[in-house]
Amino acid sequence: MKQFNLCFLGFGNVGRALARLLIAKSGELRDQYGVEFQVTGVASRRIGWLAKPQGANGSEGFKVASLLANPSLSEDALALSNIDEWLREARPDAVFETTSLNPETGQPAIDYLRAILQARAHAITANKGALVYAYRELAEVARVNHKRFLFEAAVLDSAPVFSLFRETLPAAKLRGFSGVFSSTTNVIIETMEAGRSFEEGLKTAQELGVTETDASHDIDGWDATVKVCALASVLMNIPLRPDEVVREGVRGLTHKQVQAARAEGKPFKLVARAKSAGDGKIVATVRPEQIAASDPLGNVRGTSLAIHFELDMMPGLTITSHRPNLQSTAYGLLADFINAVRT
């Protein structure tokens, strides 16, 4: 049996779902993987940098159930003033980084992830921005420190994408990919197909909890663009910046267009595409496209997401994640943790 100190950096919806999942799966972690854990640090904008070092005054870290009830009531925790102090006191073996995304810079997540790896902890993130702006650097920091930098939850919630290539498709070359990466735009378009307004669609998506805090990230295709860049950077090993992606959101779609497309059996979806253009170059687009039902992306509706890969070794491989939920996203982080520590 191995003991691991775990820390949460960011403790919003995803962090909390992960905390619940760690409790629910603690039996399997112990029995199948020989893994036991304590939570020795929690940090967020609201509660600051809190640590309960394991062993100090007989402490066994935070009680996860109390954390979930009210993290700011952890009165006997050390309140620290920055990530370096926090890491020093909490001594994590792995940190789950789920702070909110800055799609223009990837910060402060990049600085956090670097500090985590340099403190010799596995860095597990749901943050796609860090992949776009610093994948190569962080992968190198991880290598030097003999720790893992993992990010399965960053792009397609829990659906295995990065681990798929890393573990199950050795020596296969990715020529290009396409995908539907945005539930919000799916829901907006489908609401308009049914004759209701763009705003009603957006409201529905927001109520489903699938929309970014700033909804224009979804609507204008920024979210999908950042995902294309993250995927290209990691899977094709070619850094791709958001401003290199030809991007068009769904604001320009009219009811007439959307309904005509639906009637034709080729409804609009916001589709992301990337293709190797030789010479280490990638051509990438994010824009509304009409997709036939027989297309690999043809049955992706509502909050479902999908990615289609073109490989030298197979004509096409599609992964579709149907109606992923918060627990699914949290599972992506848990799977990364298990893969980082299992032998």
Place this chain on the structure above:
Amino acid sequence: MKQFNLCFLGFGNVGRALARLLIAKSGELRDQYGVEFQVTGVASRRIGWLAKPQGANGSEGFKVASLLANPSLSEDALALSNIDEWLREARPDAVFETTSLNPETGQPAIDYLRAILQARAHAITANKGALVYAYRELAEVARVNHKRFLFEAAVLDSAPVFSLFRETLPAAKLRGFSGVFSSTTNVIIETMEAGRSFEEGLKTAQELGVTETDASHDIDGWDATVKVCALASVLMNIPLRPDEVVREGVRGLTHKQVQAARAEGKPFKLVARAKSAGDGKIVATVRPEQIAASDPLGNVRGTSLAIHFELDMMPGLTITSHRPNLQSTAYGLLADFINAVRT
């Protein structure tokens, strides 16, 4: 750099495609994985048990290109009389087992795979029968001999299914799955939808090379049934025998039924399903079902195959392999080999 002795047991279409792939990917194997190889044994019903031990008389094993041209012309090879002698002379590190399937017993593949593992070689097979009738035993023989028993090509050609669960979905529980596992029945039904005959459909499938030698294996749902049993045995760890599967093939479908279903937007497919029923029991069926376009299996047509998983951690995850070809199947075997030997 590590040197591996490889052997082919079975040298039909899949074995030959793998030989071509090993040549094509030898650069990547060397550069990315530090792997070099010699082929020291080839065996099939037609050519017998041939070996060219590495090192003997300065031999570097078989020339793969000559093997492909005409394996029976390997005149300076040792001609042996059974698998034990062959393994003793060829000294394989890994054997690719692609002999033809006996869906009633899984033999002789099971005896071959056992002998391979006991000779301390990785056993890599495309043979689903061995999974149905001997998965637990062969997994145990592999464990005792510290070798890998791998079979990614056995069910869904190259699409990662077994490695997906082994590597990318730790601690996730499979509740059930459904799938379209038979190209032949897809093609037959689609031909009938277009107003042509069952026999024309079968002929088309045979010309595409997707049909078993005995076409009734496909038509009567035996092939899909054996795949359901293989998947349940490995992924749900519950042995399931073909006679426990409620099975109905596509012979009973009339033109009228098939065309009406298509017109309704819910065409027939031969669908395989398995579901945990508690108490270590599985309920499984293989039969024609009407599938809507919006269904996870809704866009699987022609020679494409798909499997849809229901997991405790995600509502639904679908893997679709579009128009896999011989090279794709061979890639499943190559991926297993790389996963067996990479560190």
